[in-house]
Amino acid sequence: MNQPAPRFIAPTVVALAVLAVALAGLGGMVVGDRIYPLFGAGVLVCQGMLLVFEIILSGLVSRRAMFGLAAGHGGLMAACASLFFLPGSGLPTLLGSTAGGAVLGAVCFWWYEVRHSILFDR
Structure with missing residues (x-):
C-alpha cells in the first residue's frame, strides 16, 4: 500500500494544475468571446488528467493520504470554476470557493469510504 510514487507524477500533476488554473483565468477574461468554450474544454481536459493521476495514486498511498488528494482536487476544481465562471468577483470569493471545494x-471521499465499508467489509 504505502509504496513510493513514480517520479514523473509530481511534476506532471503540478504542470497540469498550473495549466488548468491558467486556462480558467484566461477563460474568465474572455467571457462572451468565440474562444471562451475552448478555454473551458482545456480546463476540463486538465482536470480529467489530474483525476487519472489521482486514480493511479489511490493504489499507492494510504487512505489518509487519499483524503488529502481528494480535498486538494476538490479545491482545485472549485478554484478553476470560480476563475472561469465568476471573473472579477474578488479574492474572498476565490478563497471561499476553494475552501468549500x-x-x-x-x-x-469520506462518503465513498462509508459506502464501501458498508457494502464490502463484512
Missing part, C-alpha cells in the same frame, strides 16, 4: 472533496 476542498471540504466537499473530503466529504465526498
